[in-house]
Amino acid sequence: MKKLYILWILIIVLTSCKDDDINVFEETADERVAAAIQSLKDDLAAPANGWRLKYRPEDGGGSFYVLLKFDDENKVNIKTDLGSQDGEFYEQNLTYRIDSSLGLELIIENYSFFSFLFEQDQATYGAEFEFNYANKTPEGDLVFVSKTDLSNPTTLVFEEASATDANLLGKELSGNLNDMSDDLAIFSSSFKLTFETRDLLLFLALNESKRTIDIGSAAKKSNTASIQSIDFVSGYTIKGDSLILDTPLAGSFAGTSISLKSIAFSSFTNESIDICVDPITTHAYTGVTNANLPVTLETTLQNATGKLFATESDFYYAPLSFIIDNGVSAASAIQQDIQGAVEMDLFYNTQLNDGSRLYGLGFTIINSDNSQTFAYRKFTPVLEDNKITFNFDSQISTLGNPVTDADISKIDIYLDKLTEGDNTFVFKLITDRYEFNNPCTGWSFVFINAN
Template identity: 30%
Template structure:
């Protein structure tokens, strides 16, 4: 959405102020002119029979939300949207609006609705707005700007006369399905809401891995591989990374990419412009012996990738969690969670009272050997960092990592207590029970990942 200056506001103020000329004595009072301007905007808003369509993009970093507005003379507005959170409360709702004058003629959504929800996302840093300054008309559209944006980065919004059929374009099924595919990437720590889906391209027997940022309306295509299941992909070892991200909109139950994405495998080239999304079918999948997780799937087809079945999945055929020399991932220990999404920080602090971080090392050179390990960093009485790291061997395919602790631990504390040594083993056993971990790429922060243990549902972030 393009950005604008507040030229319209300046013109509005000048008009209200009047000029010292021969005709000044005949002008209506400022109060009368404000009242006229307010009524004129109210008349414009309530005029179209089918209301207004807003293809709403809060910032250039987000995708587009479809919002329909039908204003009434009684100060209420019916709002339809393709935002399906809060049990569908924002799909079709009526709230109060007000037309006021402060920085110009303003349209204010008074009671809580979809605009307020978008405004509050990411601790109110998402870029949404619910107070709009009227800038004028352009080719039959009403042009508004955001009142709450900073002056050097103001969002313009175009209210376009809606057609009676625009409501048919609202994609309530697609947004629900994508939301149910969040799997284990719940909104822990306010990080965001993400859906991970694998698209099995049935005509070629390929697996295409994606991750959807459901708040920002962005999708990343991670990679494409030969095979339909995790075991087949691992056995074939024919994987091509894509690593491309784009924002999207939703229309008539389709994800419409703002930029096309190209995927290539075995000489087959796919240019992907859109993805149809079907109604979710729930089922169970076992990622660990005696454990079951709920997944959703749907089937569809289009000219871009042919017939496919898409399923929410822990497995991603590729992502940016790379095992390269001297990799260190680190996070505050409070961002480690149990199966009920409660932080296990109390358990960690009971062993290491002065803990400052959880760390995961790959390929670090220690004493002429390569070290892989996980554990904790603590501060000693002199504020020096001491490391309690448990060594492991591993294999990795895509984001699936198998870990075996090898006894090659790295303890820098000169005189560790037995409680500390036993606690390190107990805590790392808790996090890595079963030795099979999935590391999921998240989108809204570069370099942020979530690791998930399907055997006991413990999880944590890595950065």
């Protein structure tokens, strides 16, 4: 009987221990997750003026100031100074949610500023619209990291905003620069920065979506034929009325020493390029540098490195998808007009098998019997800086199979779009690519160095 009594005591003790183990947490796992989500939502909604974020999607690119104001009903107001898409991203009222997977996640549910940047470069740019929550700092900042950037995740630090942080956003400056980038129907902007009190020009391009500046070359105002290659690229930030370089441009350029860290812009005016039947409306933007030097940024057809195509290679090709009619691919139209056309080719002083030299522009055609025909016009070029004049022969010539399925007379449709009015300008895009553009027709042909 005594043994039976002891056994019952042991059973009661063991049962009590199990109950204590089960009740270590006063809440279930789901309840704890819900509490963590609510705590982060409370933190996000707490600041009276919301949060300030300086967002750099990837190394080498520039930064954006972003203001975010969350509420506890899963709504967020986002303000930026990204001028793309007619200012759609200046201010957006969207929804968000906090999820829990391996940790807490902040997800912007609607198409937003973050979504737009995510899509750049065919969604290979380092932007994101879903963020893993990392921690809250002793100063009260909220730290997130991009969710899908596995190799080099972007860190985002939400700092409590002040009532005056709206002044950081340079909506006017961003919008004006975006308008300038659209002055010409070309892939990359083409600007000239004139130092009004120095004998110096800088030729550059801006990428508004990535916030990068590419200064390709410099020249003297007094002698634009003498070019100094620079090949300088930096990210930049817009802050109010100023464009601030992440990396200053410092040194001697075309004989002038400068240290360019920022430009504060002021007056934005309409200008025009008067080489076409209808003048092309362009813009100019005046300002002063960090060294208080007056400068003018203006759209230009000049591209100091464009003329280098003539010495870099003697053969270029343009896939049909790289032929653009005022922003729209002309590939389908070309294939309908020139049966079997696969690419446009530019022979520029190319030595042929017989030792002769060829300047020729036309299309390579694949015939139904798989033979090839190159239908082209010979030309004599006149190259003045980055403006090229094609003086075409009166007859269309062929290389390869002279018997072709195509109506080769229709190559003239596209040669005319490129050369109309002798207004063809060449712009260097990247190392092996040049854009041949006619601003009067709005057509562009991007040729790739085949050598």
